[in-house]
Amino acid sequence: MRSEDAATTRIPLSEPRFDGREAEYLQACIDERWVAGNGRFVREFEERFAALHGRPGAVAVSSGTAALHLALADLGVGPGDEVICPALTFVASASPIHVVGATPVLVDVDPETFTLDPAALEAAITERTRAVVVVHLFGHPAEMDAISAIAARHGLAVIEDATEALSSRHQGRLCGTLGDAGCFSFNGNKVITSGGGGMVLARDDARLEHIRHLHKHARVPGTTEYLHDEVGFNYALSNLQAAVGLAQFESLDGRLADRRRLAARYAELLDGAEGLRFTIEAPWATHNFWLMTVVVDPARRGRGRTELLRALNDQGIEARPFFTPLNRLAPYAGGAATPVADHLHEHGICLPSSAQLTDDEQQRVVDVLRA
Ligand SMILES: *Cc1c(COP(=O)(O)O)cnc(C)c1O
16 A cells, blocks of 8 residues: 555444455355355354353354344243343344333443443332343443342343453453353454354253244244244344354454454553543453443543544544433433433544554554544
C-alpha cells in the first residue's frame, strides 16, 4: 500500500479473518456432497467446542439468537413468566424472551464491567421470575458468583448470553459453563465466525439432549416415520457453516493473543488521556477483548461522545456507540430506571477491535481520540 493511502484506508469495527483451513474444509463439503445439517464438520466442531469447555457435548445451532431461544424453550419458560435481562445489551438477548411468550424485565448494569448489576437483579425478582439471562458484554464476564447465589436463593435458572465471550473467564472458569445453559454466536463480527451460527452448552446432560432434540424439529429418533413429540425448531448449523467455524476455532488461541496484545497497546497509547476510560479487566476476570471501548467523561473533555464518534467516522474509522438500552426501544419500553446503562450509552464508544488491526491503524484511532 502506498503511504498516502494509509491515512485514508477505512478501519472497520470488527472484521473477520480467514487464515486457516476454511477453503479446504468448504471444498471437502462440496466434494463429499454433504452441505446441510448432520455432517462430519458439525460433529467435529461440537466435539472440539465441548472439549474446550470440559463438557461431554455441545449443540451447534444456526445463530446465537437461536441458542438463546432453545435455552428458554428447553426450560419451558412461557406466558406469565418473567425473565430478567440487562438493559445494556444487543436486542437478541431479550427478543427470544418475547418469542417464548414471557416478559423481559430489564435491569441496570455495573459501571465498570458494563454487565448485569447483581443488586438490580435481586431488586427486580418477583413471584413470576423464572430465569435470568446474563450477558458477558463485549467479552467481559459478569459477576457470576453474586448472580448465581441470588439465582439459587430464588430458584431461578441462569442462561448465559456468552455470544460475545468465547474464552472469557470468571475466576479461571470459562464463560458459558457457569450457568444452566451457555449460548454462543459465530456471527460475522464475533471472535470466530461460521458465517452465521452458534453453540449451546448445558450443565445438565439431559437438558443438552433435550436442546438437541428441539433444534431439529423434535423428531423422534429410531424410526423412518415422521414422528414429532413436541413443537421443535429448524435451528441446525449446516455442514458448510461448521466447516468454516471449525477452521476458525482451530486458530482461537492466536486470535485471543492478538486481541490481548491490541488491548494492551490501546491501554498504553491512551494512558493519561484526559477524560477517557479504556476497557477494564476486573482482577477476577479474563477478558477476550472482543470489543474494546472508551467511556468519555464530558466534564473533563471539550468534545463529547457524539463529536468524537463523528471525528472518528470522518477519518474513515468505524467506531460505534454502545447498544441503545433496550428499555428505550418501543417493544421493550417501561420498567425500572437504568441510569448506569443510560450513562454508558450516552458516553461510550466501541473502538475498532479486529484481531488483525495494525499498529498504524491503532495509532490513527488514538490520534483522533487524543486530539
Ligand atoms: C451477537 C449477539 C447475539 C446474537 O447472536 P447471533 O448469532 O447474531 O444471532 C446475542 N446477544 C448478544 C449480546 C450478541 O452480541
